Amino acid sequence: MADEHTNGPLLELDGITQVFRTRRGEVRAVDNVSMKLGVGEVVCLVGQSGSGKSTAAKIASGLLHPTHGAVRFEGEAINGRGRGHRASFKKFRRAVQYVHQDPYASLNPIQDVYTTLSAPLRRHGLVKSRSQARERVSELLTQVGLTPADTFLPKFPHQMSGGQRQRVAVARALSLEPRLIIADEATSMLDVSIRIGLLRMLTKLRTELGVGFLFITHDLAMAKYFGREGDIAVMHEGRIVEYGPTLQVITNPEDAYTQALLEAVPEPDPDLAKRKRAARNAARGAGQPSGVPAA
Numbered sequence: 704m705a706d707e708h709t710n711g712p713l714l715e716l717d718g719i720t721q722v723f724r725t726r727r728g729e730v731r732a733v734d735n736v737s738m739k740l741g742v743g744e745v746v747c748l749v750g751q752s753g754s755g756k757s758t759a760a761k762i763a764s765g766l767l768h769p770t771h772g773a774v775r776f777e778g779e780a781i782n783g784r785g786r787g788h789r790a791s792f793k794k795f796r797r798a799v800q801y802v803h804q805d806p807y808a809s810l811n812p813i814q815d816v817y818t819t820l821s822a823p824l825r826r827h828g829l830v831k832s833r834s835q836a837r838e839r840v841s842e843l844l845t846q847v848g849l850t851p852a853d854t855f856l857p858k859f860p861h862q863m864s865g866g867q868r869q870r871v872a873v874a875r876a877l878s879l880e881p882r883l884i885i886a887d888e889a890t891s892m893l894d895v896s897i898r899i900g901l902l903r904m905l906t907k908l909r910t911e912l913g914v915g916f917l918f919i920t921h922d923l924a925m926a927k928y929f930g931r932e933g934d935i936a937v938m939h940e941g942r943i944v945e946y947g948p949t950l951q952v953i954t955n956p957e958d959a960y961t962q963a964l965l966e967a968v969p970e971p972d973p974d975l976a977k978r979k980r981a982a983r984n985a986a987r988g989a990g991q992p993s994g995v996p997a998a
């Protein structure tokens with residue numbers, strides 16, 4: 704979906720390639736990847752470890768300049784040069800926020816929650832007084848489900864659970880009123896029940912605030928859950944091997960690698976698991992592709 708005020712989708716990766724030069728030779732981490740994400744939309748980038756997801760995410764967030772290809776935000780290239788480009792790059796860096804896998808590593812261990820959340824508000828001139836900062840920080844904590852907000856203000860990272868720390872990291876990303884959040888394995892270090900709570904909260908932010916999500920995960924089940932109203936791009940060895948509406952990709956995968964990833968997703972219902980296994984074996988017996996080695 705294009706933004707009605709701009710010339711293009713919120714974010715567009717156009718033929719991006721990233722080559723790393725290492726002692727052992729060149730690594731083509733990302734190879735000619737293109738994708739589009741509209742306002743308030745979600746795209747899940749899925750693949751095994753080493754498939755190039757994080758490199759693509761770093762390029763999408765402007766942390767890394769690709770060897771080839773263009774990144775466009777609201778129709779404007781963000782990797783150009785000159786004063787005009789510097790201004791649009793600055794706007795882009797505020798509008799696109801990154802949430803890492805490990806909140807322990809991304810939050811400052813000697814800063815309490817209030818300082819962590821009020822610092823970016825002050826730095827970007829989004830609040831004019833201490834009372835405004837306090838009000839906005841409380842609002843952010845409420846948005847990420849850390850209530851009553853006052854009880855969280857004086858806490859340090861080590862005084863919170865993993866799920867709470869990740870919610871603070873999301874609140875910090877939200878403080879700059881982003882249009883897009885890039886969540887790089889943001890839920891994978893959490894227990895399943897905590898993970899679902901966090902995904903519900905992120906879904907609420909997407910639908911209520913219109914924040915778009917590029918959701919990076921190795922776990923197709925997570926992508927199915929979080930991205931069911933959006934698209935999935937399946938990455939393998941730096942390339943996108945399948946890209947389309949989530950439910951279509953999940954229910955009718957065309958690529959053998961996607962099929963193998965799906966087979967690796969555990970089926971909680973034993974009867975259904977048995978029926979699926981029988982259907983797969985019958986399909987193989989009928990000469991259909993057997994998929995690639997297990998993920």
Ligand SMILES: Nc1ncnc2c1ncn2[C@@H]1O[C@H](COP(=O)(O)OP(=O)(O)OP(=O)(O)O)[C@@H](O)[C@H]1O
Nearest residue numbers: 723725730732750751752753754755756757758759
């Ligand atoms: N700075 C770098 N220098 C050299 N090679 C790199 C660099 N960063 C990534 N790579 C290589 O690029 C490939 C893709 O890595 P990337 O981290 O993007 O994959 P990923 O799918 O995110 O995997 P993971 O989930 O394990 O991080 C890997 O082979 C990795 O070793």
